[in-house]
Amino acid sequence: MKAIVLNRNLESNIEFATLAEPVPETGEALIRIKAAALNHRDEWCRQGLYPNLSDGVVLGSDGAGVVEKVADPKDSSWIGKEVIINPAMFWGAEQRAQSKDFQILGMPRNGTFAEHIVIPVDRLHEKPEHLNWEEAAALPLAGLTAFRSLRYQGQAKAGDQVLATGIGGGVAQFAAQYAKAIGATLSVSSSRSAKLEKGKRLGAVHCFNYLEPDWVEQALQATNGFDVIIDGAAGDALNNLIHVCKPGGRIVFYGATMGLPGKLEARKVYWNQLKIMGTTMGSDQDFLDMIAFVKENKIHPEIDRVFAFEEAEQAFDRMRAGDQFGKIVLTP
Structure with missing residues (x-):
């Protein structure tokens, strides 16, 4: 599969690479990404300003797509559903603040800038029907x-x-x-x-x-x-x-x-x-409340521009320059 990975051996620090398609393990699902969105976090990774960086990791925290496979039969009802991904990993049980294990998808775990991603089923939410793929991908982190x-x-x-x-x-x-x-x-x-x-x-x-x-x-x-x-x-x-x-x-x-x-x-x-x-990101309850709020009020994310994965360097450069209004989106 095609993916955008961190590679600090290159002048651009990112690489449009070919990787093996991931396989879901217990509690996980395989998602075919329809659209993903850039965040400043991705550009900071590219600039080497984020902690615990590893070359070869797929970047990207925001994504939306279709569930193709699940590891557990009990999760089979997800197959074929259009979903968005909650990129807040291991928030914990306390609403007031995240746990010490908190992570954001896309570093150190492989992220959404790929044709496929494996993600825990509990990070999946059905895509709001009023959003197109680009808008849905733009929603989660920001x-x-x-x-x-x-x-x-x-x-x-x-x-x-x-x-x-x-x-x-x-x-x-x-x-x-x-x-x-x-x-x-x-x-x-x-x-x-x-x-x-x-x-x-x-x-x-x-x-x-x-x-x-x-x-x-x-x-x-x-x-x-x-x-x-x-x-x-x-x-x-x-x-x-x-x-x-x-x-x-x-x-x-x-x-x-x-x-x-x-x-x-x-x-x-x-x-x-x-x-x-x-504040940073939000709890699982915040994510549920946000989705309900977005549905009720028919919020449509502002989309700045849409780039193909092959044009990732241009997309990152646009974010670095601060020229965008709204979200920059990438599509496979």
């Missing part, structure tokens, strides 16, 4: 991260002022759509005017260019502060988010693409009773 950020950690509700920073990224576009679906007032931020315009199409009432020196004042004047902020950048910009957060508000960050903040406006945090929370 959709789950955004859902947990907004609903479990952020406790967002109808009427809240919600800011999704870095609109255009996968998690941000889901957070924006989810916020609109629950009846929150949505604002978005970006450094690119074209992405802000697309944010308006997603329903943003206010759009802020965070490179403008007075964007904090603009945000406070327009919204009187945010109840919930969903952020994936952190860095020194975290202090700006502290300033635009309403007293008693929540800042939830799922990444730190801008690194660690050099300082923290601690006085503002305690005086305004702010909550700053971290």
